[in-house]
Amino acid sequence: MLGQEEEQVTSNRPRARDLGINLRGTTGPLNAITDVAGVEVGYTTLIEGDGPLTTGQGPVRTGVSAIFPRGRDGVGNPCAAGRYSLNGNGEMTGMHWIDEVGELSMPITISNTHAVGACHTGVIEWMNANHPQLARQWLLPVCAETWDGYLNDINGGHVTPAMARQALxxxxxGPVEEGSVGGGTGMNCYGFKGGNGTSSRVVSFGDTAYTVGAFVQANFGSRDELTIAGIPAGQLLTVENPMEDTDWFEQDLRVPGGSGSVIVVVATDAPLNAAQCKGLARRVPLGLARTGTTGSLFSGDIFLAFSTADNGPSRTGFPTTDPVSDEIFTVQQLPWNRIDLFYAATVYAVEEAVLNALVVNQTMVGRDSHVSPALPHDQLQKLLGTTN
Incomplete structure (x- = not known):
């Protein structure tokens, strides 16, 4: 098992901007979701075995990604939140409560499709150990997934509650590692090796600079759809695409090229209410579309956005005898007629996060010697005209 070190590290591989890809907007200093103050990201990665698939034994290419909106010490203090599902062939738990009250107060985990239960249990165990006072009431963790069964022994139960706790x-x-780490370890995107990507944008509002950050677990898109800086790269790159063969599923099934899923988490420190956060989540598909996808029926495309601006105690739990609990409270809110700046920042950050997930990656061989090829940097730079 590969765990994250005490201080986060980044891959030495180049990111999208390093290849000269023309991308819009001004990034934060890390160009990551952690440019939003307080946001923390952690991983547990599991890469074991090679050769033929034996369920329960491997090969294993999977993991867990964890995101804290306010860091581990800020769990329980809610963030305004909203979500949007472009296509519901996937899972993100805890959404009914977010729809009800417009708040998120739990950490977020992302893993593979058959590991949602293990992550859900792991988060509850972690909460009991680290925030027992909060665990006295109900817990509705946010656990999301995409399918890694092309490379991973997905039915083998390799993701455990302990792995979720370790990721938390x-x-x-600080810097966020991208590519084949955490929940993104076994993922594919546009017929290339996919996984985790992140990016951020700085938005000026009056005398204040706010940040919008995006984190993507990218496992979606057909090869012929891939578009980079307006160029139909997927149609022009000469790299074999074994994922779109008709027989790798070992059944008489044709797996459509756009199959998979994508989970996107958007964070901001701008004072947005729940409806405005939902507006950000609804703009995520526009960022994905800039990379070419048309949104496959066989892809679970689910998005969550939250604001860390109003940092106070939860007002949705059981009432207390504290007189403060009887007081009316007020919060700041961005004017609706200035929201377009934040919509644009979301679109551009999501686009770049997907491209980072592709560019940072390397070729991976998984179960039954299935190959997920890396996006070829040299060919791409020739298409873009950015070769030195």
Whole structure:
């Protein structure tokens, strides 16, 4: 098992901007979701075995990603939140409560499709150990997934509650590792090796600079759809695409090229209410579309956005005898007629996060020697005209 070190590290591989890809907007200093103050990201990665698939034994290419909106110490203090599902062939738990009250107060985990239960249990165990006072009431963790069964022994039960707890314990501020780590380890995107990507944008509002950050677990898109900086790269790159063969599923099934899923988490420190956060989540598909996808029926495309601006106690739990609990409260809110700046920042950050997930990656061989090829940097730079 590969765990995250005490201080987060980044891959030495280049990111999208390093290849000269023309991308819009001004990034934060890390160009990551952790540019939003307080946000922490952690991983547990599991890469074991090679060769033929034996369910329960491997090969294993999977993991867990964890995101704390306010860091581990801020769990329980809610963030305004909203969500949007472009296509519901996937899972993100805890959404009914977010729809009801417009708040998120739990950490977020992302893993593979058949690991949602293990992550859900792991988060509850972690909460009991680290925030027992909060665990006295109900807990509705946010656990999301995409399918990694092309490379991973997905039915083998390799993701455990302990792995989810380890990812939560590993969460840190600072640079975020991208590519084949955490929940993104076994994922594919546009017929290339996919996984995790992140990006951020700085938005000026009056005398204040706010940040919008995006984190993507990218496992979606057909090869011929891939578009980079307006160029139909997927149609022009000469790399074999074994994922779109008709017989790898070992049944008489044709797996459509757009199959998979994508989970996107958007964070901001701008004072947005729940409806405005939902507006950000609804703009995520526009960022994905800039990379080419048309949204497959066989892809679970589910998005969550939250604001860390109003940092106070929860007002949705059981009432207390404290007189403060009887007081009317007020919060700041961005004017609706200035929201377009934040919509644009979301679109551009999501686009770049997907491209980072592709560019940072390397070729991976998984179960039954299935190959997920890396996006070829040299060919791409020739198409873009950015070769030195």
């Amino acid at each position: 314990d590993a969460a840190r501020r």
